[in-house]
Structure formats: C-alpha cells, structure tokens
Amino acid sequence: MYAYILRRILATIPVMLIVAFIVFSLLYLTPGDPAAVIAGEHATAEDIARIRANLGLNDPFLLRFGTWIASIMQFDLGTSLLTNMPVSQMIGQRIEPTLSLMLPTLILAVCIAVPLGVIAAWRAGTKVDHFITVFAVLGFSVPVFVVGYALVWSFSLKLGWLPVQGYAPIGQGVSRWFQHLVLPCLTLSSAYIALITRITRTAVLEVLQQDYIRTAEAKGVGRHAILFVHALKNASVPIITVIGIGVALLIGGAVVTESVFAIPGLGRLTMESILRRDYPVIQAIVLLFSISYVLVNLLIDIAYTFVDPRIRY
C-alpha cells in the first residue's frame, strides 16, 4: 500500500507542472499589456517599452515560464504590479478568512449531507425521501448569491440575529469570528450539501440491494450498524469522490460568497486583481487554487485504499 501511495504522490508532480504551464499561458494569451497597466494612462510608448524590458516581457515564452517556475520553487511568487508588495505576503494576509470560510463549510456539509443521504436511501420512496430530494434539488439549482442574500435578508435584516456582512479575525475573539461566519458558511454549503446528499442516497441505495446486507440482517445486526457500517463503508468510494470534486465547487463558490458578504479573503483578492490586471497576483492565486485541488484529489486517491481494501494499483 505504501508503494501505491508513493507512486500516487510522484504522479502528481507532472500534473502540477502541467497546471502551472496552463496557468502561465492563460495569462500570456489574454489581451492586455501589464506594462501599460503599470505605466498608467499618460505614459509614452518609450515608457512602456522600458517597463516591458525591465519586467522581462520581451523574453521568449519558454524562458519566461522557466524563470517563473524557478522563482516559485524558491517560494518567490513575485511582486504585485500595483502595490509593490510581495505576492506571498498579500496572499498571507487574505488566506485566513478564506480558510475560515471553506474548512467549516466542508465539515458542516459532510456532517449534514452524508446522514441525510443515508436516511433518504433507507426510506427510499417515502415522504422523508421525497422531502430530502426536493431539498437537494433546490439547494443545487438556486444560485449561491441568491441563497446568500435570502439568508441575509431573513436572519440579519428581519431578525437581526447575525451581522449583515464583514469578517472578524479569529484573533479578535472566537465568538465574533463565529457570528460573522454562520451565514457565509450556510450559503456556501447549500449546493455542496445538495450534491453530496444526492450521491450518498444513490450509492447507499445501490449497496442496500446487495447480498451482504441481507447477510448482516440475517445475523441480527441492528439498523444503524447496517446503514452506517455495512452500507456506508461500501458506498463511500463515490461519496469521497464527489466530496473531492465538490472542492472545486467550493473554490468557485468562495469567490461569490466573499463578494456577497464582503469578506476580505482570497476570492475578493482574485476579483480585485483581475479588475486591476495585476498579473503576478492572479497567477499566484490561480496556481494556489489549482494545486490545492490536485492535492485534494491525491488525498482522495489515498482515502480510497483505506475504505476499500480491494483497491490496489
């Protein structure tokens, strides 16, 4: 098994290189000249040419890619074109709100969606199942910003229980931090919960038809153990897969959610940088998101071997 895990880790290296290449060329190919952005509106053509030369923008594509990769290897993500701050420092300032949003959302979604899906499968065809299914369809089809504004309107504006928007760092008190995160987390998790619930229901329903479930019943095993040990463990491969795929959904959702709730996280930084054409920052953030996604998938592959002993490549 360790050989398998090691092989999987090694296999992610070329994947990450390809991701880096795509991220780099995406920005290379987009119209707009960073030099012109830096030079400002009143710059002459000579100014722009000088800045281009300074930035190395006249070098051939592959050389620029190589230089970029080499500096990333040394954890140098470059300098922002506008603020002149190191990009790594800018990301460092913005990462806490985003992690505070995404990690609790992930945990909340899994803790709600998996039991919900299992119950729907157990009660398949009954009112309980229909209710859960309708809820899941709704959660998936209503856009994130609509869910967000609806929650703000009811819980903050009408009931006044929670702050409307903003973010309080965890260092300034856990309770304030928590209050500011309740609505964003609920907003972000709605689609994610819907997705995991649906897949869990389908996977568990299929497993419940299997012979070994009947064997467990014939042994006199209780309902909970049948559902959550015998069935869920067998159904977990597709569930884990969708939890992983859903991380991409979370990343996209975080950008929108941070805008709706005015949270100064990476999502907002992405938006701001795109509007300002701050290329080094955009590159670094997209690369960061992509690599976290590759790592999540690596974790999923490793998780498979723990839930299903038959998986060996």
Added chain:
Amino acid sequence: MSDTLHPAPETTSDTVLSVRDLTVSFGSADYWKPVVRNISFDVGANETVAVVGESGSGKSVTALAIMRLLPKATSRINGQILLNGRDVLDLPPQAMQALRGDEAAMVFQEPMTSLNPVLTIGFQLAEALKWHRDLSNAEALAEARRLLNRVRIPAAERRLAEYPHNLSGGMRQRVMIAMALACRPKLLIADEPTTALDVTIQAQILDLIRELQADGGMSVLFITHDMGVVAEIADRTVVMFRGDQVETERTETIFRQPAHPYTRALPASVPRLGSMRGTELPVPFPKVDMETGAIQEPEKPTAAPARYQPMVLDVQNLVTRFDIRSGLLNRISGRVHAVENVSFSIAEGETLALVGESGCGKSTTGRSIMRLTEPVSGSITVDGFDAKSVRGPDLRRMRRSIQMIFQDPFSSLNPRARIGSSIAEPFLEHGLGTRAEAMEKVAEILRRVGLGPDAIDRFPHQFSGGQRQRICIARALMLDPKLIVADESVSALDVSVKAQVVNLMMELQASLGISFLFISHDMSVVERIAHRVAVMYLGEIVEIGSRTAIFENPQHPYTKRLLSAVPIPDPTLRRGPSAAAPLELKSPIRSIDYVPQKREFREISADHKVQVWGSEWETEA
C-alpha cells in the same frame, strides 16, 4: 393443496420449527400474487429437512419468510411460523432482530457476494457475537478464531485480519457457516449453500454441516435443487412445485416410492452420474413432463464421429501465463501458470469436455484458443489455420469457424439491443450479406434453437435464463461455425432447462456436424454430452480419453476424486464422511524463475492417456 393430502404432523416438544399454512404473496397495495401457497412442515430437533424444487418454486421465499427477511413493502406473509414455540410472525421488529443470528441463522447461496467486501473476516464473525452475546471486542475475536478453526480454515489468526476477496469460494462459504454458527443457533437455514461451489468443495461443506450438526445438536433446513444433495444429507424432504408443496416424506420414501408425478419426474430430469455406464456414445436427456411425470426416452445416436478426419481444432503444448506485478516499480514478482503444456484435438462433430475445478485453467484454455487471451507458446490450429500467426482476412475467416458461448446468458446479451439485431450482428459485421438476408437467417436459426420468430423484436429481459442461452447459441450459429467453445454454458441453468439446452446442443451437433469444446465442472452433464473428456488440474491435463475410459476406468487420483465427490441421487448409497482430505486447490502462482516440471504420459488404451503422477498423490492412490 388441501389439508387431507398433508396432514399436519403433531407438533411435539422437540419440534424446533413448525410451519403451518404459510402463504407468501408479492405485490403492492391492491394486487397481491401468492408465490408460496399453504406450506406446512416441521423440523425436529437435530433433524435435517430438505426443501427441494426448481427456481421459481418458492423454496427460497419460504426460507426468507421464516427469517422474515423479505422486503416489507412488497411482500405479505400469512399463516404461522413457530420457532421454539414462538410465532415469528407476531414478533415485533426488535425481538425479531434479537432472534436472527441467535436462535436461527442462515447461510446463503453466493459466498462471493454474501460477505461484506470492505469489512474484515474477523469483524464480520465477531459482529453477531457482539450483538447477541454482549462480548467485548477481544472476547468476540477470540471466539471468532475458535469458529474458524472449527470450520477447518487454516491459519485462522491471519484470516481474521483479511478481507473476503483474499479467500477462495469454498473458504468464504466456510466463513459464512462459521458466522451462522457463532451463537449456536437451534436452527440453521442453508439456502443452496453449495450450488456455487465445485463438487469437491461441495462434498467438504456437506461433511462439515453434518459434523457440526452431530456435535452441536442443531436442526437444519436445507434448500436445494439438487436431488443428489438431498439424498446425501436430508432425513425428510419437502418437494415444492410452482409455489405448492406437492409431497413431504422421509427421504428414502421420496426416492423409493414417489407419490406425486412431479416427484417422480424430478430424479429422472436430474443428470445422474453413472447412468451412462456401458453406453459408448453421448445420449440426450430423457424428456420429462413435469406435470404428469411421463418420461420419454431419447433416441440413441447412430454414428460416432470419425477421428481420422482432419481435426477441426488441434492444440499442441499450449502455455498461458499471467504476470503478477508488485512493488514501487511494478516489477514482475511472480507468474500465474494458468495453462501449462496442454495438448488435445477435436474432430468434426465431436464434443470434447474440459473438466476440472474452478481455477484449474479450463476457461483460460478456452479463451486462449479464441485468442481472447494471448498464449505464451504452443500451437493452435483451427480449421486448418494457424491461430497464432493468422492475420487480416484469414483471421476473420478463422474467427467465423470458431464461436463461443459464455456462462452467464444474462450479461452476455446487450440489454438495450433487440434480439434480432444481437443475433444478426456477427453476420453483418463479417459482411456476409445484406440486412434482409441476415434477418431471414436469424428467423431460421431462431426456429432451430426452438424460439419463435416473434423473438426478433423483443429484448433480453423478456426471456427466461434458458431462452437467453438459446439466443446466445443462435448468435454463435449465425456464422456457421465449425467449433463452438461453450464455457460453463449450462451451469447457471435450472436442472430441467439445463437438460433441454444440452439436448439442443446435441441436436445441433447431429444436424450440422458442429464440434464442441465443452468446458464444465459438472461431471454428470459431461457424462451425457461428451465423446471425449480431458481432466485439468493446476493448469495441466492430467488425464484425457474417451468418455467411457474416463468415467468407467479413471486412472489419475485426481480424476477419481472428482468423480467420487459428485453426490448420487440415491439415499441408500449415502457416503460417510468423504475419504478425500479437505484439500484446497493448490495455487498456480509461481516465482519468476519457476521451470515447470517435465511431464510424461502413460498410455492406458488406444484413446486414453494419463499423466504419470508423483509422490504428492501417493496417499490417495
């Protein structure tokens, strides 16, 4: 069935299970169709009662009803089921759960799918003990180890941490039995526990159940379709036919003086080993009318295929091995020697049966001949073509001469394609004619295999298992093949359906002169259909010869063991504990540098060769 036919036996104090007027219906809200009607029988303490019948006769439904394992929403149970004096049908779900696995336990047919693939053997064994006996984890595991020893699984300690996929079919069924016996139930319900297993493993499992019953004081309700197994194990027998109980008697009486026509028909429709003694050529199964019990003897064949003609299939020194890779660099760490130095030939109009236990390489031999698996070395000549080197148009020509039918007629037909287009496909694929010509031929071939032309526009799910296998045969016939490789083609079918399909194959052979390579583990079917037999063990042919030579004068210890393991449907010939030591099939996995032993063959008669065996068989011979 009226009560006068089956006077309810007096329920005595030592009756463990008493079933009265049991009716089970399937359906929903307003339409309920009874599938089991008015069943009544008793199982006494320490007694073994067999429930016998074909699929669809309601025997498994009866067993599941007793355990109340039928889905609540779509089934309804009426009548009375007394287990140790308590009516199971009146128990609340909690009490029923406490009873299952404790007072009554069940073993299922499919050991491959009845164990949870992602939980360890130890966990699954310990589970029942933890639920019913309140044991701690460590105590339960210790007990699980003892149980594994009791069902004679070697290296029990190591097995506890393993998963079902690490174990062979026979081992898994032993684990199932160990699991059922964990809480020392008063009643064991065994639903076709040996049907999916090889005969030698079946004999061991039957021995095991008998032995455990003897020292545990346990009653057994044994569900089976195999009259041989019934004769072997049951004290009393309940015969079921299409949901009705047609006869309940002592097993000897069932065999000696069957009262009901169906009971009379049943043993006649079952292939019985030894029934062909003294007959040189294959003989079709007698046609048995299940309703009246009338038996129509088959016509005897007239001529044997001449073996001096050019052979349709000639296989010389065939070797097929699979690499096993492991470790960080995926290096080859060993090889499966699936087929080792196999040689045989089949003449026109001849059937060669390839027999042996699962894992002996008989299917791989078939697949290598079809080139579905690439052999390592050896020569294969099909209808004059060298199968290993033929390319291009000749390869297509050769593929037309050799067709294959598989074991599972359910999964070998495309569920979304109409039968007509499934059958026509090979014909059109080989460009043998227009679509209209193909359809004409399809209709003709369907008639040949005993199906109406209306089958063309229907889908696979609208046919029974036997009909589907006929469709698969029809598809193979579309290319007018010289040879059909039939890989366990009748193993999954019901007894009477099996007889019909075997008869069809023999009929086609007589009229079209087709040769068959009949791959099977079922000795009693082989005895009917084969002209010649090759016995395989661990990838090698250990004995080959005419059917009479193999069945009436077996030489190799393995052939002898294979034949003696087949249960005989006659309770007076009941064997004691079988002489053969419980031996698992040895593994054909070898290290990379393994060089197969040079084998020599001894000629017993003109068409009968046996491998010279070594000391490993001495204890048996």
